[in-house]
Amino acid sequence: MRTHFQIVAVTTLCITLLLSASSCKQLDEVLNNEEMQEFHRKGMESGSGLKVGAENQTKDVVVGQEPKLPDPFAPSGKGETYDLIAKRVRCGTDPRCTRDTTKALRELGRRAGPGLISLLGNEAPNDMRIEAIRVSGWLQETTAxxxxxxxxxxxxxxxQREAxxxxxxxxDPKAxxxxxxxxxGQNRLELTEAVYQALGGFNDEKAVQVLAEALPKVTPDLRATIVSSLGRTRHPAAVKPLSDVLRDPGELxxxxxVNALASVGGDDAIAALEQAATTDSSETVKKxxxxxVKDLKTPRM
Known part of the structure; x- marks a missing residue:
């Protein structure tokens, strides 16, 4: 026997769907079918009538337990160097993570070479390639x-700049x-400046020559960069061009x-500095x- 609720429900559906009298009667018969009512009753009792397939959706999920995420630092199977470079990229600004990977790479030493070289190719992700370039530099990996x-x-x-x-x-002078x-060539200012800075890493007369020849051709800003690099070469051949720069119109x-000559040191550098200390027009330069001069003449312990 139909309940009052069922009668109201059928009537509401008929009005909402604008069904004809015959169609409404057919709908009433379907909903009043004993098998349909039994299916609905069992579904309401078990709570599964409106959750078809729910048992598949919740499979292997434990209530109150967070799903296990993959470890981003898990070994990749591509070698220890690859994994350490990947970890450095993921370290971001975490100083402890960066320090740990730096220590591990230094411990690898020359054994890191093959892995670094493989990452310098075009196949490597760009962020990992840049990191591999940097590591090749501070590990002084000559095979790179x-x-x-x-x-x-x-x-x-x-x-280009990182390289x-x-x-x-x-x-190594070979570079x-x-x-x-x-x-x-015609380069961006950033690359030109990076090359001048890089040449300061060579304690070699050829590097001094390249830097010295560029001095009269560049802007004051780049000239200051070149002068600094000449000092970092710490090569005696740098004293002559640096002494000439003491006559530059730019105070900076x-x-x-002055700072570069102090880095190179030696008797010729001291002589040039003594002259600047007495004749330069700038009190800052003199001081x-x-x-x-005092520092260079102070005996080292």
Missing amino acids: IEPLKELLTSPQGAI AWALGLIG IDALAEILG VRVEA QALDA
Whole structure:
């Protein structure tokens, strides 16, 4: 026997769907069918009538337990160097993570070379390739010199700059010609500056020559960069061009020359600094030159 609720429900459906009298009668018969009512009753009792397939959706899920996420630092199967570089990329700004991976890579030493070189190729993700370039530099990985020289001509400016800096950190004279060749082309200012900075990493007369020849051709800002790099070479051949820069019209350039001469040291550098300490038109330059002379003449313990 139909309940009052069922009668109201059928009537409401008929009005909502704008059914004819005959169609409404057929709907009433279907809903009043004993099998349909039994199915509905069992579904309401079990709570599954409105959750078809729910048992499949909740399979293997334990209430109150968070799903297990994959470990981002799990071994990739591509080698220890690859995994450490990948971890450094994911470290972001976490100093502890960066420190730990740096220590691990230093412990690998030369064994890291093959893995680093494989990451310098175009197949590697860009962020990992840049990190591999940096690591090749501070590990002074000499086997990476040739791949790094090739990256100096990369279409990506960031890759070019990182490769130049890495070659400067390695400091092998075999890379000087490649860096000098880059300076002969039409480059962005950032790349040109990076190459001048990189050349400061070579304690070699050829690097000094490349830097010295560029001095009269560049802007004051770049001239200060070149002067700083001449000082970082710590090569005696740098004293002559640096002494000449002490006559530069730019005070900041002359200050940089004083600091560079102090880095190179030696009797000739001291003589140039003593002259600047007495004749320069800038009190700032005079004071720094005098301090540099005192420091260079102080016996080292």
